[in-house]
Amino acid sequence: MDAYDIFKKLTKGLTFKHRVLGVKNNSQNSKPTVKKEEIEIKEEQLSDNEEDIQNHSDHSASDSEGDTDQDEKDDGGLQLLDGVKVGQKKKKKEKKEKTEDLKKKLELEEQNRFRNEHGIKTVGRHVPAALQDFSELTARYNISPALVDTVTQCGYSEPTPVQRQAIACMLEDRQILACAPTGSGKTAAFLLPILHALGAPAGGPRALVLCPTRELAHQIYREALRLSASCQLRCSVVRSIKESKVKEREATIRKSDIIVSTPNRLCYLLNQDNVNISLDKVKWLIIDEADKLFEGSAEQSSDFRQQMEQILGACSSKQRRVAMFSATHTPAVAKWCRHHMKGLINVTVGQRNAATNLVDQELCFCGNENGKLVAFRQLVQQGLKPPVLVFVQSKDRAKQLFKELIYDGINVDVIHADRTQQQRDNVVRSFRVGRIWVLICTELMGRGMDFRGVNLVINYDFPPSAIAYIHRGMDFRGVNLVINYDFPPSAIAYIHRGMDFRGVNLVINYDFPPSAIAYIHRGMDFRGVNLVINYDFPPSAIAYIHRGMDFRGVNLVINYDFPPSAIAYIHRGMDFRGVNLVINYDFPPSAIAYIHRGMDFRGVNLVINYDFPPSAIAYIHRIGRAGRAGQKGRAITFFTQDDVGNLRSIASVMKQSGCQVPEYMLQLRQNPNKRKKLQTKAPSRDKISTVLEKRPDKRRLEAANKALEDDKTKSTEAIKNAKNNKQRRIQNLEQQKQKNNSIEKGKNGISKRKKKNLAKKNSNKKSVK
Numbered sequence: 170m171d172a173y174d175i176f177k178k179l180t181k182g183l184t185f186k187h188r189v190l191g192v193k194n195n196s197q198n199s200k201p202t203v204k205k206e207e208i209e210i211k212e213e214q215l216s217d218n219e220e221d222i223q224n225h226s227d228h229s230a231s232d233s234e235g236d237t238d239q240d241e242k243d244d245g246g247l248q249l250l251d252g253v254k255v256g257q258k259k260k261k262k263e264k265k266e267k268t269e270d271l272k273k274k275l276e277l278e279e280q281n282r283f284r285n286e287h288g289i290k291t292v293g294r295h296v297p298a299a300l301q302d303f304s305e306l307t308a309r310y311n312i313s314p315a316l317v318d319t320v321t322q323c324g325y326s327e328p329t330p331v332q333r334q335a336i337a338c339m340l341e342d343r344q345i346l347a348c349a350p351t352g353s354g355k356t357a358a359f360l361l362p363i364l365h366a367l368g369a370p371a372g373g374p375r376a377l378v379l380c381p382t383r384e385l386a387h388q389i390y391r392e393a394l395r396l397s398a399s400c401q402l403r404c405s406v407v408r409s410i411k412e413s414k415v416k417e418r419e420a421t422i423r424k425s426d427i428i429v430s431t432p433n434r435l436c437y438l439l440n441q442d443n444v445n446i447s448l449d450k451v452k453w454l455i456i457d458e459a460d461k462l463f464e465g466s467a468e469q470s471s472d473f474r475q476q477m478e479q480i481l482g483a484c485s486s487k488q489r490r491v492a493m494f495s496a497t498h499t500p501a502v503a504k505w506c507r508h509h510m511k512g513l514i515n516v517t518v519g520q521r522n523a524a525t526n527l528v529d530q531e532l533c534f535c536g537n538e539n540g541k542l543v544a545f546r547q548l549v550q551q552g553l554k555p556p557v558l559v560f561v562q563s564k565d566r567a568k569q570l571f572k573e574l575i576y577d578g579i580n581v582d583v584i585h586a587d588r589t590q591q592q593r594d595n596v597v598r599s600f601r602v603g604r605i606w607v608l609i610c611t612e613l614m615g616r617g618m619d620f621r622g623v624n625l626v627i628n629y630d631f632p633p634s635a636i637a638y639i640h641r642g643m644d645f646r647g648v649n650l651v652i653n654y655d656f657p658p659s660a661i662a663y664i665h666r667g668m669d670f671r672g673v674n675l676v677i678n679y680d681f682p683p684s685a686i687a688y689i690h691r692g693m694d695f696r697g698v699n700l701v702i703n704y705d706f707p708p709s710a711i712a713y714i715h716r717g718m719d720f721r722g723v724n725l726v727i728n729y730d731f732p733p734s735a736i737a738y739i740h741r742g743m744d745f746r747g748v749n750l751v752i753n754y755d756f757p758p759s760a761i762a763y764i765h766r767g768m769d770f771r772g773v774n775l776v777i778n779y780d781f782p783p784s785a786i787a788y789i790h791r792i793g794r795a796g797r798a799g800q801k802g803r804a805i806t807f808f809t810q811d812d813v814g815n816l817r818s819i820a821s822v823m824k825q826s827g828c829q830v831p832e833y834m835l836q837l838r839q840n841p842n843k844r845k846k847l848q849t850k851a852p853s854r855d856k857i858s859t860v861l862e863k864r865p866d867k868r869r870l871e872a873a874n875k876a877l878e879d880d881k882t883k884s885t886e887a888i889k890n891a892k893n894n895k896q897r898r899i900q901n902l903e904q905q906k907q908k909n910n911s912i913e914k915g916k917n918g919i920s921k922r923k924k925k926n927l928a929k930k931n932s933n934k935k936s937v938k
C-alpha cells in the first residue's frame with residue numbers, strides 16, 4: 170500500500186477539487202465510474218417489469234458484491250501500529266451485508282417462481298410477495314382471525330391468483346391496476362384488504378367501490394355483506410335516487426363505512442344542493458370494470474369519464490389510494506394509472522385480454538337470422554343445459570327473441586334497460602334462485618355478473634346480440650332444502666324454488682309431453698335415475714315405454730295413481746337430498762319443457778352468444794359469465810354473413826385460450842373503421858320472428874274488394890257523368906257559339922245585301938241624273 174492508497178482510504182466519501190490537490194487528470198479512476206452509471210440508467214429504462222427490476226436489483230447486488238470483493242482485496246487493513254489494523258470491523262460488516270443481499274436475492278427468486286407457477290405477472294417497484302394461503306394473512310398482516318374464518322366459511326379454501334397478489338399489495342397500501350380473467354375472484358381481492366384497513370366503524374364513507382351497472386353494484390354489496398359478517402363495518406349500496414329518497418340516501422351514506430355505487434348515481438347525489446355528502450375521508454377508491462368506466466377519451470366527454478373525474482376530485486384525502494380491477498386491459502386505463510397513481514403496481518394474471526380458459530368456446534355459422542333461431546332450437550332439443558344466458562345486441566331484439574321463446578315452453582325471461590328497476594331486480598333474483606332458466610339480455614349483463622352455475626352463453630347475434638338461454642342467476646350451491654310457505658302456483662315454480670341440483674336425481678314432470686315418442690326422443694337421459702313415478706299415467710303409456718325408452722340405470726317405475734292431496738304432500742317440504750325419484754305428475758306440455766325439467770345440473774356450464782359481440786373485449790366479458798370460480802363452462806357464438814367483419818378478432822381470442830378455430834378465420838381481412846363503428850353502433854339485423862303475418866279473412870277480403878270495386882265503379886260512373894256533363898256543357902257552348910256566329914254571319918249578310926242594294930240604288934240615281 171503506497172501513500173496514495175492510504176490517502177484514498179482516509180479521505181473516502183469526501184469531495185474535493187483535483188486542481189486544489191494538484192492531482193492532474195485521474196482519468197483512469199473517474200471514467201469507469203461514469204460508464205457504470207450510464208449502464209445502470211439504461212437498464213432502468215429497459216426494465217419494464219418486475220422481473221427485470223428484480224434482475225436489475227440482483228444485478229446491482231452482484232455489482233456491489235463485485236465492489237465489495239474489490240474492496241476486500243484492497244482492504245488488507247491499514248496497519249497503523251504493529252498488530253493494530255484499521256478496516257477489520259468494516260470487513261465484517263460487508264460480509265454481513267453480502268449474506269443479507271444473497272438472502273434477499275434468493276427470496277426474490279423464490280417469489281418469482283411462485284408467481285410464475287400461478288401465472289401472475291407484476292410490474293412495479295418492491296412488489297410484495299404473493300400470498301401462499303389465507304392463513305398467512307394473520308401471520309404477515311395481522312388480519313383478525315375472525316375475518317379469515319369468514320373467508321373460509323364463504324367456501325374460499327385458498328386464494329385465487331389475483332387474490333394472492335392484489336391482497337398483498339393493497340394490504341401494504343400500494344395502488345394497483347389488476348387485470349385477471351373473468352370469474353377469478355376479483356371482488357374478494359379488493360374487499361378483504363378494505364375490510365382490514367377500515368378496522369372499526371368510524372361513521373362516514375372511508376371506502377368507495379364504483380362499477381358500471383346497478384346490478385353489479387348490488388352483487389358487490391352482497392359479497393361485501395358476506396365478507397364483513399364478522400366486523401361491525403357498515404356497508405351500503407346507492408339505490409334508486411328518486412327525489413323523494415335523496416335525503417334518505419344521504420343519511421345512509423353518512424352512516425356507512427363502505428359505499429358501493431355506479432358513478433352516475435353517486436354524482437347525482439353529490440350534485441344536489443340540499444345534500445351534504447363528504448368523501449374526503451375516503452381511503453380506498455376501488456374502480457371495478459375500470460376499462461368500462463374509462464371508455465372514451467376526455468375529449469369525447471364520455472359520461473362515465475366525467476363522472477369519474479368528479480368523484481376522484483371529491484375523494485380529496487392525501488391518504489387516498491386507488492385500485493382498479495378488470496378482466497380486460499385498455500391503453501386508456503393504463504395511461505391514466507401511470508399518470509395519476511404513485512408507486513403503481515400492475516398485476517396481470519394469465520394472458521392480457523384473453524378469455525378464461527375454463528370455457529369451451531364454439532362458433533356456429535347460422536347463415537342468416539332465421540338460421541339462428543333454428544340453431545337455437547336445435548340446441549334446446551339436443552338437451553341444452555340451463556342456466557343459460559343469451560346475449561343480443563339491443564333492447565328491441567331482446568324483446569323479439571323473448572316473444573319467440575316464450576311459446577317454446579322454455580322457462581325464459583328478459584332483462585334490458587327499458588325494464589323498471591324493480592323488474593330488473595326481480596329478474597336477477599329469479600335467475601339466481603333458478604326460477605328462470607334462460608335469460609335473454611343485452612350488454613347490460615355482459616360485465617361482472619356472477620351467476621354461479623351458468624353453463625351456456627349464447628351470443629345470438631354474432632357480435633352485438635345474443636340469445637340468452639339464461640337462468641337468471643341460478644345459485645344451486647349449498648341449498649338443500651327450501652320450504653315453500655305459500656303454495657307455489659305451479660310445479661315448475663316449485664321445483665325452481667327449492668331444488669338443489671347437485672347430485673339430485675329427482676324430476677317432477679308436472680305436465681306430460683304431448684307424445685311419448687317426442688318425450689323419449691328429445692334427449693332424456695335416464696342414467697342414474699332410480700325411480701320414476703308417473704302420477705297420472707297417460708293411456709298411451711305402454712306404447713310410450715316400449716317405444717325406445719332408455720332404461721340404463723332405471724331401477725323402478727311405479728305407475729301410481731295418487732290422490733290430489735299427494736301434490737300438497739310432496740310440495741310441502743320435500744327434502745331432495747339424496748332423492749332418486751322422478752314423479753311425472755302430469756305429462757309436460759312439450760318435450761322441450763320436459764327436457765328442461767329433467768336436466769341434470771351437475772357440472773352445468775353453458776353460455777350462448779346469440780348476437781355476435783361488438784368487440785373482442787365484449788366477447789371476453791360475455792363468455793366469462795360461464796366457467797367461473799374454477800367451474801368448467803361452454804360458450805356458443807352464433808354468427809352470420811353480416812358478422813364476418815369482427816370474426817377475426819374473436820377467433821383470435823378463442824385461439825389464444827386454446828380453442829380450435831378454422832385457419833381462414835384468423836386470416837380474414839378486417840376493416841378498422843368498420844370495427845370501430847361496430848363498437849358504437851350495432852349492425853342492423855332482420856327481426857327475430859317466425860310468426861307469419863296474419864292473413865286477412867277471405868270473406869272480409871272479398872267484401873273489402875267488392876266494396877273497393879263498387880267504389881271504383883261508382884267513382885268511374887261519377888267521373889263518366891262528370892265527363893258527360895262537361896262534354897254536354899262544351900257541346901252546348903259550342904252550339905251557342907255556332908249560333909252566335911250564324912247570327913253574326915246573318916247580320917253581316919243582310920248588311921252586305923243592303924249595302925249592295927244601296928249601292929245599286931245609288932248608281933241608278935246617278936245615271937238618271
Ligand SMILES: Nc1ncnc2c1ncn2[C@@H]1O[C@H](COP(=O)(O)OP(=O)(O)OP(=O)(O)O)[C@@H](O)[C@H]1O
Binds near residue numbers: 356495496
Ligand atoms: N378464493 C376463492 N375460492 C373459490 N371461489 C371464489 C374465491 N374467490 C371468489 N370466489 C367465487 O368466484 C366467483 C367469481 O368471483 P367474482 O365475481 O369476484 O369474479 P370476477 O373476477 O370479479 O369476475 P368478472 O371479471 O366477471 O367481474 C364468485 O362466485 C365468488 O364467490
